Amino acid sequence: MKKVGIIMGSDSDLPVVEKAIDTLKSLDIPFEVHIYSAHRTPVEARDFSINARKNGFGAIIAAAGKAAHLAGAIAANTTIPVIGIPIKSSTLDGLDALLSTVQMPGGIPVATVAIDGAQNAALLAAQIIAVEDADLAAKLDAQRKSAMETVLEKNEKIADKYNN
Ligand code: RP5
Numbered sequence: 001m002k003k004v005g006i007i008m009g010s011d012s013d014l015p016v017v018e019k020a021i022d023t024l025k026s027l028d029i030p031f032e033v034h035i036y037s038a039h040r041t042p043v044e045a046r047d048f049s050i051n052a053r054k055n056g057f058g059a060i061i062a063a064a065g066k067a068a069h070l071a072g073a074i075a076a077n078t079t080i081p082v083i084g085i086p087i088k089s090s091t092l093d094g095l096d097a098l099l100s101t102v103q104m105p106g107g108i109p110v111a112t113v114a115i116d117g118a119q120n121a122a123l124l125a126a127q128i129i130a131v132e133d134a135d136l137a138a139k140l141d142a143q144r145k146s147a148m149e150t151v152l153e154k155n156e157k158i159a160d161k162y163n164n
Contacts, residue, residue, distance in 0.1 A: 001133055002058025004031040004125045007048065007074065009064035011035055013087045016116045017063050020085070023122035027139055029129060032057075038064070038073040045070065049077035058132075059125035062110075063118070065089030068097035071110045081128050083121045084112045 004024055008017050017033075024031045036045040052060060060078070062071035063085035071084030084101035088094030094115035102112040113120045123140070130137040 001030060001136070002129050003056050004029055004122070004129065005048065005052060005057045005060040006031055006033045007036050007045070007060065007062045007070065008033075009035070009037045009040075009068070009070050009087075010089075012089060013063045013065060016085065016087055016118050017061075019118035020061055020063075020122035020125075023119050024126070027126050027136065027143075029126055029136070036070070038069040039067070042073070045073055046077055049074040049080075052078045052080050059083065059128040061085060061118075061121045061125055063087055063121075064101070065094065065097045066100075068100040071101050071112070072104055072108060075104070075108050075110050081125075082110050083124050084110045085118055085121045086112065086115045088115050 006017060006020060008014065021031070021033065034048060036048055038045055049060070057080055060074055060080055060082045062074050062082055064070035065087035066089060068086055071082050075082040086094050086097035086101045090096055098115050101110060104110045111124060113124065126136065126140060130140055
């Protein structure tokens with residue numbers, strides 16, 4: 001199975017990024033985690049992305065806050081799908097990171113999830129890997145079904161409480 005690369009701009013992003021790690025673990029998807037910054041370690045971020053395909057990655061998650069160029073800088077050097085997580089780590093509550101990540105110019109796509117949306121980033125990476133992996137696709141379908149059943153159980157409880 002292809003690996004997912006998880007890159008964060010700083011170790012201060014880890015509390016959010018851990019949700020992506022946990023989600024990939026729950027699906028038995030192999031991954032690598034690194035701290036590379038578009039601004040503080042641009043050479044390492046570039047080297048990772050240039051070599052990502054030959055190193056067996058099928059999707060890359062890039063999490064960064066503030067002037068969050070990490071996802072775009074990685075996407076500039078690979079055609080492997082890049083998913084950006086804008087991190088809420090500043091006085092602007094993540095809106096700065098959201099706009100920096102989502103507003104990519106034409107030609108270099110970054111799939112941007114919600115501010116601190118680490119779980120969805122991991123699920124989207126899993127769905128990308130699952131295009132060529134039927135077992136993983138079945139696991140994702142089962143997870144969706146279980147989540148749907150949980151909501152329907154809650155619906156029954158709330159209906160019992162208020163609709164009689
Ligand atoms: C960004 O700046 C990082 O991704 C982090 O969200 C933010 C703050 O980094 P630290 O100053 O906490 O290392 O590059």
